Amino acid sequence: MSDIWDLARELGAKIVFFKPDGNVTKDGMYYRDISTVCLNALVSEKRQENVLLHETGHSYYGHQHYSCHAKGWSARQERQANEYMIHQRAEEWLAQYDWEPQYIDYSAFLEYFELDRKHYSLAEEVFTEILVGNKSNHCCLQ
Numbered sequence: 001m002s003d004i005w006d007l008a009r010e011l012g013a014k015i016v017f018f019k020p021d022g023n024v025t026k027d028g029m030y031y032r033d034i035s036t037v038c039l040n041a042l043v044s045e046k047r048q049e050n051v052l053l054h055e056t057g058h059s060y061y062g063h064q065h066y067s068c069h070a071k072g073w074s075a076r077q078e079r080q081a082n083e084y085m086i087h088q089r090a091e092e093w094l095a096q097y098d099w100e101p102q103y104i105d106y107s108a109f110l111e112y113f114e115l116d117r118k119h120y121s122l123a124e125e126v127f128t129e130i131l132v133g134n135k136s137n138h139c140c141l142q
């Protein structure tokens with residue numbers, strides 16, 4: 001499994017840790033113009049990885065901020081970045097099985113990777129896509 005340093009290298013970014021004060025609750029943010037990911041030093045490494053996976057998702061889809069003063073990512077871009085993050089985590093989750101599981105415990109999945117519960121339905125979608133995609137591959141091989 002990759003760690004935050006590998007992920008940052010892939011993204012071409014430096015990592016800077018910050019200690020949040022009262023009003024900063026974010027796990028991290030990415031300052032693209034200076035290629036620096038700022039990570040909350042007080043959260044777990046899993047949550048720091050999630051930040052990097054999310055940001056890698058933006059880069060994977062070629063998303064760009066229009067300007068520093070824009071509102072930031074559109075909802076659609078956020079969703080794609082989250083989908084990318086969950087896809088990576090889903091692959092990790094599935095790697096623990098020798099064969100395809102009959103049933104995915106999405107709550108356990110979200111809990112294990114310390115992902116927000118709001119990603120529940122996205123997780124369902126991503127797993128379905130992976131598992132159904134695998135099945136159709138098997139059909140082609142027969």
Ligand SMILES: [Zn+2]
Pocket residue numbers: 054058073077078081
């Ligand atoms: Zn984002």
